[in-house]
Amino acid sequence: MKNWLIAGLMFFGAVSGSAQSKNLAEGGCATVTTPQEMQMIKDYLSSNFAAQKTTNVVDSVPLSIHIVSKTDGSGRYFLDHLLSVLCDLNTRYAPIGFYFYVRWPIHYINNSSFYDHNYTAGYQMMNQNNVANTANIYFVNDPNGACGYYSPAQGADAIAISKGCAGPNSTTVTHELGHYFGLPHTFFGWENGNIPSNPEKVTRGAGANCSSAGDGFCDTDADYLSARWNCPYTGNKLDQMGVPYHPDSSLYMGYSDDACMSRFSLQQKGAMQFKLTNSRGYLLQSHATGAAVLDTLRMIYPTDTLFLNRRLAVWHKVPGAEYYFVSITSGNSLTPRQDTIVADTTLIIDAPMNYNVKYRITVAPLSSVNVCRATGTKIDFYNTGSTTSVNDLGATAGAIEVFPNPAHQSATIKVMQVPSGNYRISVLNLSGQEVYTQTLQHAGGETSMSIPTAQLANGLYLLRFVGDASNLTQKLIIQH
Ligand SMILES: [Zn+2]
Known part of the structure; x- marks a missing residue:
């Protein structure tokens, strides 16, 4: 909980407003469920919705992910943490019958007034x-x-999350999505230091007020704790009838510590399904559910050494992968030197690195329904200041030659011993941007083709030949 306290203090110093500062002192979530949303829970509990929903249909819910940096592009949330959180989300929501999938692409927003925002700027960001x-x-x-x-x-x-509260094993996104699907806090009414006029009684059965007080659910215990607390509860508070209370630390909609939480109650589950069906039906589009298994990723380069003149990573395409997560780390540092999600199977490495030091590159295939990285590959390599004369980085089938090199008006590409199949030839500048691309249905064996280079500025480029059975990279120099 150190993280939200730090975030809170930063906020308190930066923006005036005592109402918000209470959130900081007491909890960390600034959501207060509206009267309309509380009415929805009453509507759900008085309906026969739960009885009707007898099948175990899994509903697919698309998530759009927006990652906000400062205006200069710095400070953003680590993608490693994002993927951990999204992966956990589906484990936690499996009992609810929700399956979240990623609506690509991930959106990156560089705006300091959204990065550290008040509600007005937050509204603009979402809107x-x-x-x-x-x-x-x-x-x-x-x-x-x-x-x-x-x-x-x-x-x-929409939901806004502090990156400091969204590390691996955190429950913040799980909790806020609970709000998004209509759930109040289990301590509803006690937010911001308020004391409700009709506090929920501990007692159930005769004399109970659980359906008209607190969160409106009778299968969540009375809870008055609107500040973070560690489980098990060791306090000795009493309810208005003098009955000792025992808040349930396992519920995601309370404020026990992350490690204490593990579930939604049955009535919370029903209310979320009710909300999805009745007011968020637009989310329900036909989409595959379940984490389709992706093959293990095979790295082509680097394998043990990263050369000065080949500062890039190359890997084999994984069938079904829509994107790849790539991260470069050193030692036990939690801060990645470089992290990105790319559609291509090549990445220019521009991380700041020292020579003759060991680093680790992690590359993992991702699909919209599977961002768990279980079939990713980790390679430890030395970053060297030496160069290599080997142009073909991948020990894959075939070879390509390019000539003349340096090229002027055009370059001829000769493809040799490459199996038949569909391929793509592309030219990338050193920023990794594709400046030319062409597809090829290759019949096998040897073939040649010409690509225009007159429009390309002088400099060093990478020529890539990627497809069904080969993944080759060559250096191409343009000189006019
Ligand atoms: Zn909350």
């Missing part, structure tokens, strides 16, 4: 960037001084 018919989540530094909040405001209707 300007939301993707329709998806659940939108924004990872920022400081969402109005809280760990996170869900804004039900018309034109916003």
Whole structure:
């Protein structure tokens, strides 16, 4: 909980407003469920919805991910943490019957006034960037001084999360999505230091008020704890009838510590399903559910050494992968030297690195329904200041030659011993941008083709030949 406290103090120093500062002192989530949302819970409990929903259909829910940096591009949420959180989300929501999938691409926003925002800027961020018919989540530094909040405001209707509260094993996103699907806190009414006029009694059965007080659910225990607490509860508070209470630390919608939480109650589950069916039906589009298994990724380069003149990573395409997570780390540092999610099977390495030092590159295939990285590959390599004369980085089938090299008006590419199949030839500048591309249906064996280079600026490029059975990279120099 250190993280939200730090975020809170930063907020308190930066923005005036005593109302918000109470959130910081007491909890970390700034969501307060509206009367309309509380009415929905009553509607659910008085309906026969739960009885009707007898099948175990899994509902697919698209998530749009927005990662906010400062205006200069610095400070953003680590993608490693994002993928951990998204992976956990589906384990936690499996009992609810929800399966979250990623609506690509991930959106990157560079805007310091969204990175550390008050509610007004947060509204603008959501209003300007939301993707329709998806659940939108924004990872920022400081969402109005809280760990996170869900804004039900018309034109916003999205979640903001502090990156400091969204590390591996955190429950913040799970909790805020609970709000998004209509759930109040288990301590509803006690937020911001308030004391409700009709506190929920501990007692159930005769004399109980659980359906009209607190969160409105009778299968969540009375809970008055609107500040973070560690489990098990060791306090000795009493309810208004003098009965000792025992808040349930396992519920995601309470404020026990992350490690204490493991579930939603049955009534919470039903209310979320009710909300999805009755007011968020637009999220339900036909989409595959379940984490389709992706093959283990095979690295081509680097394998043990990264050469000065080959500062790139190359790997084999994984069938079904839509994107690849790539991260370069050193030692036990939690801060990646470079982390990205790319569609291509090549990445220019531009991480700052020392020579003759060991680093690790992790590359993992991702699909919209599987971002768990279970079939990723980790390679430890030395970064050297030496160069290599080997042009073909991958020991894959075939070879390509390019000539003349340096090229002027055009370059001829000769493909040799490459199996038949579909291939793509592309030219990348050193920023990794594709400046030319062409597809080829190769009949096998040897073939030649010409690519125009007159429009390309002088400099060093990478020529790539990637496809069904080969993945080759060559250096190409343009000189006019
Ligand atoms: Zn909350």
